[in-house]
Amino acid sequence: MMDETEFLSALRTLPLHPGARQLRDDCALIEIGGETLIFNHDTMTEDVHFRPNADLADVAYKLVAINLSDLASKGAEPVGILLGHSLGGNDGRFIEGLREVTAEFSVPLMGGDTVAATGASTYAVTAVGRATSRPVPSRTSAEIGQGVFVTGPVGRAMLGFEGHPEHLANFNRPRPRLTEGRALAPLVGAMMDVSDGLLLDAFRLANASNVSLALDSTLIPVADPARADECMRWGDDYELLFTAARDVRLPVAATRIGQVEPRGFAPLVLDGEPVLNSAGLGYSHG
Amino acid sequence: MMDETEFLSALRTLPLHPGARQLRDDCALIEIGGETLIFNHDTMTEDVHFRPNADLADVAYKLVAINLSDLASKGAEPVGILLGHSLGGNDGRFIEGLREVTAEFSVPLMGGDTVAATGASTYAVTAVGRATSRPVPSRTSAEIGQGVFVTGPVGRAMLGFEGHPEHLANFNRPRPRLTEGRALAPLVGAMMDVSDGLLLDAFRLANASNVSLALDSTLIPVADPARADECMRWGDDYELLFTAARDVRLPVAATRIGQVEPRGFAPLVLDGEPVLNSAGLGYSHG
Numbered sequence: 001m002m003d004e005t006e007f008l009s010a011l012r013t014l015p016l017h018p019g020a021r022q023l024r025d026d027c028a029l030i031e032i033g034g035e036t037l038i039f040n041h042d043t044m045t046e047d048v049h050f051r052p053n054a055d056l057a058d059v060a061y062k063l064v065a066i067n068l069s070d071l072a073s074k075g076a077e078p079v080g081i082l083l084g085h086s087l088g089g090n091d092g093r094f095i096e097g098l099r100e101v102t103a104e105f106s107v108p109l110m111g112g113d114t115v116a117a118t119g120a121s122t123y124a125v126t127a128v129g130r131a132t133s134r135p136v137p138s139r140t141s142a143e144i145g146q147g148v149f150v151t152g153p154v155g156r157a158m159l160g161f162e163g164h165p166e167h168l169a170n171f172n173r174p175r176p177r178l179t180e181g182r183a184l185a186p187l188v189g190a191m192m193d194v195s196d197g198l199l200l201d202a203f204r205l206a207n208a209s210n211v212s213l214a215l216d217s218t219l220i221p222v223a224d225p226a227r228a229d230e231c232m233r234w235g236d237d238y239e240l241l242f243t244a245a246r247d248v249r250l251p252v253a254a255t256r257i258g259q260v261e262p263r264g265f266a267p268l269v270l271d272g273e274p275v276l277n278s279a280g281l282g283y284s285h286g
Numbered sequence: 287m288m289d290e291t292e293f294l295s296a297l298r299t300l301p302l303h304p305g306a307r308q309l310r311d312d313c314a315l316i317e318i319g320g321e322t323l324i325f326n327h328d329t330m331t332e333d334v335h336f337r338p339n340a341d342l343a344d345v346a347y348k349l350v351a352i353n354l355s356d357l358a359s360k361g362a363e364p365v366g367i368l369l370g371h372s373l374g375g376n377d378g379r380f381i382e383g384l385r386e387v388t389a390e391f392s393v394p395l396m397g398g399d400t401v402a403a404t405g406a407s408t409y410a411v412t413a414v415g416r417a418t419s420r421p422v423p424s425r426t427s428a429e430i431g432q433g434v435f436v437t438g439p440v441g442r443a444m445l446g447f448e449g450h451p452e453h454l455a456n457f458n459r460p461r462p463r464l465t466e467g468r469a470l471a472p473l474v475g476a477m478m479d480v481s482d483g484l485l486l487d488a489f490r491l492a493n494a495s496n497v498s499l500a501l502d503s504t505l506i507p508v509a510d511p512a513r514a515d516e517c518m519r520w521g522d523d524y525e526l527l528f529t530a531a532r533d534v535r536l537p538v539a540a541t542r543i544g545q546v547e548p549r550g551f552a553p554l555v556l557d558g559e560p561v562l563n564s565a566g567l568g569y570s571h572g
Contacts, residue, residue: 002377004400010381017366017394028397030365030414033319041368041399041412048402079316080303082327084370084410091288095296108303111314113327114290116334119405124370126327126412128316 024208025138026070026192029131036131037079040070046089046120056090058172059123060097066195067127068105068176069238073193074136075185076129078105078178083112084124094123105178133185137242142190142209147246148258151180152239154198155223155231167223174238181240183251189260191242196235197282199268203275205241206267214269215258235283310494311424312356312478315417322417323365326356332375332406342376344458345409346383352481353413354391354462355524359479360422361471362415364391364464369398370410380409391464419471423528428476428495432529434544435536437466440484440525441509441517453509460524469537470528475546477528482521483568485554489561491527492553500555501544521569 002010008023016022019029028039044063046052064081071078081102085094102109110128135141160171177193184191190209194201198220206213222231243260244250266274268281275281288296294309302308305315314325330349332338350367357364367388371380388395396414421427446457463479470477476495480487484506492499508517529546530536552560554567561567 001374004373004402007371007373007377007381007400010378011369011384011395011398014381014385015388015392015394017396019366020394020396023395023397025397028366028368030323030396032323032416033321035319037316037318037323039368039396039412039414041370041397041410043370043399043401043408043410045372045401045408047405080305080314082314082325082412083297084327084329085293086331086408087290087293088287091293092296095293095300098297099300102301106301108301108306109297109309110303110306110316110325111309111311111327112297113329113410114293115329115331115408116290119333122329122331122372122401122408124327124329124399124410126325126368128325130318 027074029136036134036136038071038074038076038129038131039126040067041124041126042067043122043124045122056094057097060094061101061173063123063125064101065174065176067125068107068178069193071127071129072176072178072181073191073240074129074131075133075181076131077182078107079128079130080108080110082110082126085112085114086121086123087114087116089121105176132182137185137188137191139190139192139205139208142205142211142243142260144211144260144262146189146243146260147256148213148215148243148260149254149256150198150239150241151177151252151254153221153223154194154237154239155234157236158230158234159223171236174236176238177240180252184240184242187244187248189243191240194237194239194241197233198241199232200278200282201241203268203278203281210263212261212264212267212269213258214261217271219255219257221255233282307424313360315422322420322422324357324360324362324415324417325412326353327410327412328353329408329410331408342380343383346380347387347459349409349411350387351460351462353411354393354464355479357413357415358462358464358467359477359526360415360417361419361467362417363468364393365414365416366394366396368396368412371398371400372407372409373400373402375407391462418468423471423474423477425476425478425491425494428491428497428529428546430497430546430548432475432546433532433542434499434501434546435528435530435540435542436484437463437526437538437540439507439509440480440523441520443522444516444520445509457522460522462524463526466526466538470526473530473534475529477526480523480525480527483519484527485518486564486568487527489554489564489567496549498547498550498553498555499544500547503557505541505543507541519568
C-alpha cells in the first residue's frame, strides 16, 4: 500500500503528457488549434470529504466549485464539466446542487458516467476550461522581489465547518474566484488556490518556484484573529494566493502578506523564522 | 433513490453543453480552434465492475481501454488521460497496468486526483481525444439502406469471464479498436462500441438514429456458436458496431449482420421478429 506521495512518484515513471507539468501542478494543459485548454479532476468521497449525513446538494455544489477554483487559479473561463456519479444517495438533492452551481457559474454539463455504488459514495468532476491569458499562471513562476498576495481572509471555512451560521456557506458552498483569477492572470507571477491551508499551500508554491516566501503573519487576513494560527492552517477557503510586482495596481481586492526571496534553507519564512518541514502547516491528503 | 434512467432524465434538465448531445452519446465534443476534442469519462467500482480479488493491473488496463474504446468509436486519436484513483488497494499493480496500457496505445497521463478510500475502491478515467474525421461519428447518424456491421466476434469476453484460458485477455484486457475506428470514421453512418451486449447496443443505436435495425442472427459472428444467444447479449467485447453503405469497400475486417430500415414499430428486428423492449438484450447498468 502506497501513500499519496509514493503513488505520485510512481505515476511520474509513466509516459506523461507535456501538459501534465510532471504532475506538479493542479491542472493539465493541452495546446490545440491556437488555444489552451485546461483540465482538472477532483473527487469527493463519503467519510473522507463529506459526512454521511451531508446534504448532497452541498456536496454537488462544492465538488463543482473546487474544480472551478483550480480553473480560476489558471485565469481560465469554464467550458464545461464531466460528472462521475455513484447512484444510491439522495440523487435528487445532488441534482439540485448541480443545478445551482452550474447556473451560478455558467458552466454547462458536458457528459459523464453513472454507476451503481456499494458502500461509500464517490463523486468526481472533470472541469474543462479555456485559458484567457498566456502564459497560463502556474505554481512555478514566482519571481524574486515580487510581493505575495491573497484575495481574502482564510479561516472562514473552518468556522463554517464548526457550525458558525454566518460561515456555513464558506464551508459548504465555496465560491471559486473565477472573475478574480481572470483579472489577475495577466499580472501575476505564480498563482494557486488555497485549498489545503494558506501556509501549506505557500510552502508548496515556494518549492515549485524554487524560491522562499517570507510571510508576515500579522498581515495575513484571518476570519478569527483570536485563532489566527488555525485559520492560516485550515483549508477549504479557495482564496487565490499569488505573487505579483509589489507596486502593481491590482484589478481586484487582495492583501499583500509577504514577499518572494531567493531560495534559502527554508521554502517558507514566517515572521523571520524558517519553516523547513511542511508537517503541521495544513491539511495533507492521503 | 433514482435508477440510471431517472438520473439521466434529471441531468437533462440542467444547462447542457451543445457538445453533450443531450447526454445521448458516449462522449462529449468541444469545438475549439478549428479542432474537435472528444471527452469520455468511465468509472470502475469494486464489487460492481470488478471482483475484490481482481489483479489491479488488469483493472487499470481495462479502465483505460474502455475509455479509449469510446474514443475509437468516434474515430479519435487519444491525446491523454486524467486519472481519479482511490489509494488503498495494491497500488503498485495498478501502476503496472497503467504502464502497459498507456505504452501499448501511446496515450500519456495528463493528470488527475488521488484520494484515500474507505470501503470499496473506485477508479475513474477521463480520456481526451482529437477527432481525425468530421463529422464525428455518433449513434444518431445511421441512414436507411445502409448495412449494419461489426468488426469482430462477440462473446469472447463472456468466455474469458468464465475462465476459458484463451479468452481471459478478452475480458481482463480488452483492446480498443482505435486503428479500426480511425479507418472507418470517414465511411460510416453511425458508429458505437459494443460494451453492453450487441443486441442491446444495436437497439440503442436504432433508437438514437430513429431507424430500425434488421439483424440476421446467423450472420452475427460469435465466439461460441453453441451459445450464440448469450454471446449476442454479453457485453465487454468492445468491437465496433457501425452502419455504412452496403457496397462500400471497408478498410478493416468487418462482418455485415443486417441493414438499416425505416423506423417501424420496433427499433430492432431480429430474424424477422420485432424486438420492442430492451429487457433481456444485454447488460444494463444501474
